[in-house]
Amino acid sequence: MIARLVVASLTGHRARTLLAVAGVAVSAALLLDMVMLSTGMRESFRSLLTSRGFDLRIAPKGTLPFDTEATIADATATIAALRESPAVAIVAPVLGGTIHLPRADGTALSAVALGIEPVVQGDYLLLGGREPGPDEIVANDALLAAARRQLGDTVTIAGGYDPQLRRFDASRTVRIVGRVRFVYLARDQRAAAMPIAALQALGGASRRDRASLMMIRARPGTDVEALRRWIGTRLPKVTAISTATAIAQVEQRLSYFRQLAFILGSVSLVVGVLLVGTLVTVSVNERIGEFAVLRAIGVARRTITVQIMLEGAALMIAGSLLGLALGLVTARYLNTILAAFPGLPQAIDFFLFQPRAVWTALGLLALAGVAAGAWPAWRGASLPIARVLREEAA
Numbered sequence: 001m002i003a004r005l006v007v008a009s010l011t012g013h014r015a016r017t018l019l020a021v022a023g024v025a026v027s028a029a030l031l032l033d034m035v036m037l038s039t040g041m042r043e044s045f046r047s048l049l050t051s052r053g054f055d056l057r058i059a060p061k062g063t064l065p066f067d068t069e070a071t072i073a074d075a076t077a078t079i080a081a082l083r084e085s086p087a088v089a090i091v092a093p094v095l096g097g098t099i100h101l102p103r104a105d106g107t108a109l110s111a112v113a114l115g116i117e118p119v120v121q122g123d124y125l126l127l128g129g130r131e132p133g134p135d136e137i138v139a140n141d142a143l144l145a146a147a148r149r150q151l152g153d154t155v156t157i158a159g160g161y162d163p164q165l166r167r168f169d170a171s172r173t174v175r176i177v178g179r180v181r182f183v184y185l186a187r188d189q190r191a192a193a194m195p196i197a198a199l200q201a202l203g204g205a206s207r208r209d210r211a212s213l214m215m216i217r218a219r220p221g222t223d224v225e226a227l228r229r230w231i232g233t234r235l236p237k238v239t240a241i242s243t244a245t246a247i248a249q250v251e252q253r254l255s256y257f258r259q260l261a262f263i264l265g266s267v268s269l270v271v272g273v274l275l276v277g278t279l280v281t282v283s284v285n286e287r288i289g290e291f292a293v294l295r296a297i298g299v300a301r302r303t304i305t306v307q308i309m310l311e312g313a314a315l316m317i318a319g320s321l322l323g324l325a326l327g328l329v330t331a332r333y334l335n336t337i338l339a340a341f342p343g344l345p346q347a348i349d350f351f352l353f354q355p356r357a358v359w360t361a362l363g364l365l366a367l368a369g370v371a372a373g374a375w376p377a378w379r380g381a382s383l384p385i386a387r388v389l390r391e392e393a394a
Contacts, residue, residue, distance in 0.1 A: 017315070020279045024319020025326055027272035028365055030118045032327030033263035033334070034038050035361045038258045040352030045250045048345060049243050051183065052122035053065060054092070055224045057241045058082070058231065060213035064214045064241070064249065069093070072238055075196075075211040081235055082216065090217040092120040095196050095210060097203055099157045100168065101147055108158070111190035114182075115199030115211075122183070122215055124193060126146035129178035132194050138178030143190040149176055157192075159202030170202050184345050214238075265361075272316065272365055280312045284376040309373040316369025321363045326355065 058078070059072035068275055069145045072078055080090050094099055095115035100108035118131035124138070129151050132138050137157070139149070149155055154175050158168035174194065182191050218224055224242050231240040241249075251258075331351035340352045 005056070006337050013108060016279065017281075020275065020315050021322060023275045024316055024369075026363070027268045027275065028323025028362065029318040029327035030268035031201050031265050031272075031361050032323060032358060033313055033331050034261040034268065035357050036327075036351040036353060038261035038265070039055050039354055040349050041257060042247075042251055043354070044248050044349045048183070048348065049250075052214040052215075053217055054090075054122055055218045055222070056216040056228060056245055057243075057246065058216065058235075059212075059241060061237050061239050063239065064246075071207075071210040071212050072214065073210060075209050075214075078211070078214065078235060078238065082214070082231065084234070085227065085230060087218050087222040087230075088216055089219045090120050090215075092117060092122050092215040092217075093121060093196055093211040094121075094213040094215065095199050095203075095207065096212040097199055097207065099159050099192060099199075099202065102156055102158060102171070108121050109146055109190070111139075111146075111192055112185065112353060113157075113159075113199055113202075114191065114193040115196030116193050117196060121193070124180040124182045125340045127179045127181055129176075130179055133197065134198070135172065136176050136177045137174045137192045137194040138180045139176055139192040140180055140182055140185075142188050143192055144176070144179065146190055150185060151176055151179060157202070158159065159199070161205075170203050170204060172198070172202070174198075186345065191241070204225035219327065264391075269368060270362065272319070273368045273372045276312050276315050276369050277376065279315065280373045281376045283311065308376055309370050312373025312376075313366060313369040316372070317366050320365045323365075324358070324362060 042271055052278075057065050058066045058072065060072055063070050075095075079091050079093060082088050093116070097113045097115065098110055100110050102108045115125055118133070121131075124140075126138070129138065137155075144150060147155060152175070154173055156171055156173050158171035181194065182189075182193075185191050200210060203210075216227075224244075228240045228242050228245075231238070247265040266321070331353075335349055335351045
């Protein structure tokens, strides 16, 4: 009976019901997007940092990896010292830099370069070809397209550009042997990777035996924090950052986005409650006589209260389901725009769909719909029967 009354009430004013559902859908879409934003970046960075299986990252003292131009001196000795620990399974050094591809017209095409140890590297995924050897490089699609090269082609690369003399310190001819996707670089960022010794040689004396970063994979069962402390004692000139610490630092830097998402999400929830509460109140005011008659013929006050609260919940649930689809569409569109921000890794998603968080948000909206109808329901069920019937008759 109650369900039929709820359906009859909502379908009796179709235009108002549709507008209410549309308004709730917009509110629900905003709440959903804010929930996805607050968790998406954190989980994306977590997935990014753990995707290659490295537990620790070694950076110059007091810096974050690639946060500055600082490098680790005596890289060979540092790697040897790290390998003294039986808990260290793999040490993967990385040197960051810039290479230039000279053109016939005197200009040069610039690209990010990573010096790596091909056997243990964790910076890219090989899409085609093979790992580079001496006088060989691998490149991503952005660089191959810009340089108009493909696998098997040879290309001249140069490093150590002197802007005053307008010349390069060193150059060499290399063969492109692999097509790769870099894990930590932006989507359209031109980049190549080569053995670290080759990039050190291109950088001249300032890059000799240097590394920007060293990634460590610990043996199974290792206490990563204990290993980090050992590295801090053994190598006081570097900073060892565990994946957990890196994630915490990333979350601290992203706190602004989480606060913004919380504020906008709260506003959307309040707007939904006010919208449904207002519409249910208007509906109750129009049906005061109906409720008085129901009470007069013996319908319990609780039945009327439940009916009105269910109307509010129905509006909120219908709007929430529509808002789910709308929120997913807008989230994908917004993610495309934000992902184009310069310098962001390709794998980062600002809006990440997580079923538990999403259904929690929609559940809150449903409960808010019930709460929004609480006061109108109490008012509609508590009116004095005799007075209301007399006023309605008059």
